[in-house]
Amino acid sequence: MGTVREAPAAGRGDFVLLTGMSGAGRTTAADVLEDRGWYVVDNIPARMLLELVALTEEDSDVKQQVAAVVDVRSRHFASDFAQAMQDLRSGGWAPMVVFIDATDASLVRRFEAVRRPHPLQDEGLLLDGIRSERRLLAEVRSAAEVVIDTTGYNVHQLSAKVDELFSSEVEIRLRLAVLSFGFKYGIPLDADVVLDLRFLPNPYWDPELRAFTGRDAQVREFVLSQPGAQEFIGHAEDMLRTSIRGYLTEGRRHVTVGVGCTGGKHRSVATVEELTARLEDLPGVQITGFHRDLGRE
Structure with missing residues (x-):
């Protein structure tokens, strides 16, 4: 087992996990970090997170800031995520979990606007898929260090919120x-x-x-x-x-x-x-x- 790193200061973490409700704005948040120079991976299975951070350290003299978008699109998400968090911390990583959320009503409007089904909807209603996802993510949300509610936000407001959160001012605790x-x-x-x-x-x-x-x-x-x-x-x-x-x-x-x-x-x-x-x-x-x-x- 490696030496456990200190939890990084706000906005200066080595590794950020972006998760949350489908349609709440994960992609927008990931785009902001990518524009800041972070190495961003979308839709990675939770069980591969340890391999991801290990790869970013190989043959590199500069510590790379990494962000991974993980969500219910990967199978066995809930159990895999819990195990991945344990493995990461045992391996010396202190990932910052950011959960992007919105109300059910807001998510329904967004899915209807783009005319796309919810990933967990199957043959049921759109709201059924949203509620199933919320149940699956309940423990992940409660353990997240940051929850961002995007209800009522447009893309520009959410981008500003994420940009402010990950500002590079080191003295901010x-x-x-x-x-x-x-x-x-x-x-x-x-x-x-x-x-x-x-x-x-x-x-x-x-x-x-x-x-x-x-x-x-x-x-x-x-x-x-x-x-x-x-x-x-x-x-x-x-x-x-x-x-x-x-x-x-x-x-x-x-x-x-x-x-x-x-x-x-x-x-x-x-x-x-x-x-x-x-x-x-x-x-x-x-x-x-x-x-x-x-x-x-």
């Missing part, structure tokens, strides 16, 4: 994504922490504010001046600072905080802007604000 969203569109699947701003008055019901967003000064001032707003955000900041210290100690690489209101346009957006500004002084932490539902009608 933890990437904190603070994401505004609308509860009416669903809670983000990849949220580690969810904050609910629906206790505050909704600017939507003010005709003078409805057309603006939480990025605009008048909405921001309205939201942050409401009774309880500053107290809530202060408590959220304290909680996140405490949690981040623990995440750094435990070696977490990526954390997503969801901040929700009804439509994801006013209260949650203003709060994300405020929180990211307050937390930007944290050393070793890259904080990025995202607004998932800001462009929705």
